[in-house]
Amino acid sequence: MRLIEALKMAEACGLSTVGEAVMNIELHAGSLFPYQDLPLELAQLESEASAFDENVRVKEAIAGLLDDKYPVPTCPHCGTELKMQIVTVNELSKTVYKEVKFVCPRCGYEE
Numbered sequence: 729m730r731l732i733e734a735l736k737m738a739e740a741c742g743l744s745t746v747g748e749a750v751m752n753i754e755l756h757a758g759s760l761f762p763y764q765d766l767p768l769e770l771a772q773l774e775s776e777a778s779a780f781d782e783n784v785r786v787k788e789a790i791a792g793l794l795d796d797k798y799p800v801p802t803c804p805h806c807g808t809e810l811k812m813q814i815v816t817v818n819e820l821s822k823t824v825y826k827e828v829k830f831v832c833p834r835c836g837y838e839e
Contacts, residue, residue: 729753729760729769731776735790746789747782750774801839803832810839 731749738749753760753773761769780789801810810830830839 729773731773731780732790732793734773734777735786735793738786739790744786745782746777746780746784746786749786749789750777750782801830803835803837805837806832806835808832808834810837 731746734749734753735746738744738752741752743749743752750773754770757766757770780792802808803810811833831837
């Protein structure tokens with residue numbers, strides 16, 4: 729989920745800070761997203777929210793996002809907005825972990 733969407737929902741619910749907006753989505757994620765999409769949606773939200781202090785006011789954060797004060801990562805090769813992917817890695821030692829990476833849907837660049 730994009731942070732701007734979470735902030736607009738928070739504003740409609742009368743919440744006042746970025747931290748409250750993120751917590752609101754985390755608490756209701758099971759009702760908002762299909763089960764298989766939960767890790768990706770929450771990782772995207774938390775990644776974008778990490779640019780803000782949790783005490784920043786919702787209206788200030790929305791204004792900052794709309795004014796490109798906190799830009800979305802873009803591909804250095806083609807300028808396309810990078811999309812977040814969660815990859816499950818299974819090592820030979822049977823250790824399974826998840827890795828978050830940004831990928832360009834146009835040229836395949838990975839960050």
